[in-house]
Amino acid sequence: MKQFQYVRPTSQQAVLDVIAKPGTRIIAGGTNLVDLMKKGVTSPDRLVDINQLPLRSINTTANGLHIGALALNSAVSENQLVLNKQPLLSMALKAGASPQLRNMATVGGNMMQRTRCPYFYDTAMPCNKRAPGTGCGAMGGFNRMHAIFGTSPQCIAVHPSDMCVGLAALDASVVIVGKTGQRKILFTDFHRLPGEHPEKDNNLAPGELIIGVEIPDNNFAKNSYYLKVRDRQSYAFALVSVAAALDIQNGVIKQARLAMGGVAHKPWRLFDAEKSLIGKKPTEENFAQAAALAMQGAKGREYNSFKLKLGPATITEALKHAGGLV
Missing domain, CATH: 3.30.390.50 (CO dehydrogenase flavoprotein, C-terminal domain)
Structure with missing residues (x-):
């Protein structure tokens, strides 16, 4: 693992100022990013720890439920508002990872996690997602875990999250902030299909920060x-x-x-x-x-x-x- 700078801003604006610099990655729980750094899959110059930001709240809004980006997966899965209003999200969270990981992983980090394709993790193998233009080792390799929908000649990897499947089904929106202000994007539009650029996992623009997720009210709690x-x-x-x-x-x-x-x-x-x-x-x-x-x-x-x-x-x-x- 190469040396990197570690900073811990205490305000949202300070975070936005730092993440605007090239070579910067955000870290919260670190349950995926640290593994990628250890294996040499990613080597950021700078880590921005955002745990000082007030983004852990889970509360009702006029039209639904708001969950902060730093809310822990374990906290969300056991939250009474979630259990009462959006139990599908709780079920999806409890199906994912282990209790230890859920107690560190955040909602925002879960959304940003990368594929667990073994060809992506093995830096000796070709992978267009890790190193664009090198090919896809899974195409002619062992592809038991891989995609059957939305593939491209460049990549057949799958997204690993359970939480994100639940949020996609619940018509959730991602709340994002950047230098130009705040915006929302439908959860179904947040992540990308591989197309010609499998290295791009989502539609988050450079310098933007996820601050929360919003789930509209619905009548699905009983079924x-x-x-x-x-x-x-x-x-x-x-x-x-x-x-x-x-x-x-x-x-x-x-x-x-x-x-x-x-x-x-x-x-x-x-x-x-x-x-x-x-x-x-x-x-x-x-x-x-x-x-x-x-x-x-x-x-x-x-x-x-x-x-x-x-x-x-x-x-x-x-x-x-x-x-x-x-």
């Missing part, structure tokens, strides 16, 4: 479920995960939200499958039909084609739990 399929029940990343939320009134689905993890470079929202459920009864047959629709466009590779069957089965099972069928 939500997060299902994560993984190789082991303890700390492991998803083979496939599904965030499912339903608004059921008088035995009919009025609104539906679905998002998948472990299948794309970003949390993968299933808009067409959601629309197909509106006005229908919460039955296993209707859920299976929506799951089949959700998998249109999926493409498996040598070692991850099992996801083409695992995906719809996981969607159907998650919807059955959310719909109260099991």
Whole structure:
């Protein structure tokens, strides 16, 4: 690990002043960034510790729930407002990482974490995400954990977060501040597909800082479920995960939200499958039909084609739990 400068500003403006300098990275919990630095995947000149900023609050707003960027994953998952209003987020958080990591990881840091693709972490291997133009080792390599949606010839890595899948399903927005002021971006637009530039994980502009997440009020609290399929029940990343939320009134689905993890470079929202459920009864047959629709466009590779069957089965099972069928 190369030497770096460490600074700990006490105001938001001071943070913005420092992160405007090239070679600067933000650190909070450090549960991902420190690993990347140790392995030589990233080598910043300067770390800006933002833990002095007042960004840990979890509170209601006129239209929903606001969660500060420095709120710990463990604190959010156990917060009574979250449990009462947005239990899907709590379920997604508890499915991710280990209790020790959740007690250090922050909401903002979770959003900014990078892929766990082994070719990205191995600096001896080609990886367009780590070193643009070198190729994608996973294309012809061992790609069991890799994407089946939204891939490009440049990259087939997946986004590792469970929390982000839940937030994508809940129509959340990211609150960002920069030199020109504050802006919001829909969570589904925050992360990027690889395209020609897989080195770009998200649409955060240089010099910008995430200060929070906002989740609008909804009627999904009674019928939500997060299902994560993984190789082991303890700390492991998803083979496939599904965030499912339903608004059921008088035995009919009025609104539906679905998002998948472990299948794309970003949390993968299933808009067409959601629309197909509106006005229908919460039955296993209707859920299976929506799951089949959700998998249109999926493409498996040598070692991850099992996801083409695992995906719809996981969607159907998650919807059955959310719909109260099991």
